[in-house]
Amino acid sequence: MGCDGGTIPRRDELVRVKKKPEQKDKEAELAFRWKHCAIRQLPLQSPVVACGLGRLYSKESVIEGLLDRTMLPDTAKHIKSVKDVKDLNLTDNPAYEGPKAEKGDCYVDGGRSPYICPVIGLEMNGKYKFCFLWSCGCVMSERSLREVKTKVCHKCQQPFDETDIVIMNAEGEDLEQMEQRSAMRKLQRKAQKKRVHNVEKTEAEGSVEAGEGKSKKKIKKEESEGPTKSSQKNSAEDPAYKKSKDSYSVAKDPRATEVFKSLFTSHKSASEQTRAHWVTYNPFYN
Incomplete structure (x- = not known):
């Protein structure tokens, strides 16, 4: 076989095999999703907003996408108006020094994030689960909500319920749960709007009926009492009445x-x- 020296070749050395497709770097992809807008694929710019599914956007790109629907990708087609996104109340990371150019002679920490959890100080870089409250928009780690059980926000002390918790950049079962919660919030918003409309309608009808009731009482009183002095005086002073x-x-x-x-x-x-x-x-x- 020409293999001098007693070497035994392997199969991959003698037979060409199909190369495996290049695998994505999951850590790099995850870090990209937490630092870039899901519409433009550019670095996030303040103010930062998020949808009911937990995806992050620059508010400017969302407004431009609503004005020109062709700019919205398929992953953002569920955004129909500005009400479908929430302004995020983020906590700045004091250790973050801003983006720097990568050099060959220095170490660049790609896991450093500009935002942290206000409760336990975890960095929002994709390694830990983060969530925000739809009622107030405050962002914090999922661990802080799980360990410190409360019904008010840790940051602004505003009350919230289970449907207000939105897991950011959710995947798998978490994504399905966020879709269900988003649908529930939309139904609650429609029901609230309908209740307010019914209350306003009832108040308007009540005021009209009250006015009609007063006028009817006044007419009945005049009919029962007959022509009053004022009506007689007015009719007497009316030239048309006199001439008739x-x-x-x-x-x-x-x-x-x-x-x-x-x-x-x-x-x-x-x-x-x-x-x-x-x-x-x-x-x-x-």
């Missing part, structure tokens, strides 16, 4: 002027006329 009466006379009308009264034959100056009036025609004097 058979006993109405222009000569007795206190509002009519003497010039106007002199146009009629009932005025005292009519006895002194020797010819027809220049305005009215009276054949008696012709």
Whole structure:
């Protein structure tokens, strides 16, 4: 076989085998997801927001994606409005010195994160589970919520329930659970909006019915009491009401002027006329 020296070749040395596909570096991919926007794939820029599934975005890219739907990838199609994302209240890491250029003669710690857990100080770099509360947007480690059991936020003291907890960058069973919680929050939001609408509608109808009830009571009271003095006075002072009466006379009308009264034959100056009036025609004097 030409194998001098008594060497025994292996099969992979004699037969060409198919190369295995290149495997992704899971740690690098995980670190990328925690530091980059899920829409633009660029480093996260403040303000940072997250959706109900726990994915991180720059708020600017979300707004641009809502204005132009073609910019949204398939992983962000569930974002229909700004209400579907939450502004995150992050805690800065005092040990983080900012991004630096990688040099060949120095060590670069890729696990360093700009944000930490405000309770136990864990870095938000993907090695530990982190979550945020949908009610207030505060971000903390999942360990802090599990070990320190409470119904108020550790950072802002705002109350929350189980459906408000959103695991960030969730996968597998956690992702399915986040989808269920997101659907529950949407239903609760619709129910709350419907309740508020019904309350406003009931108050508006109550005010209208109260106004109608007062007006009906007033009408019934006037009908039962008959014409009051005020209504009689108003009707007496109304010129149209006066003129409709058979006993109405222009000569007795206190509002009519003497010039106007002199146009009629009932005025005292009519006895002194020797010819027809220049305005009215009276054949008696012709």
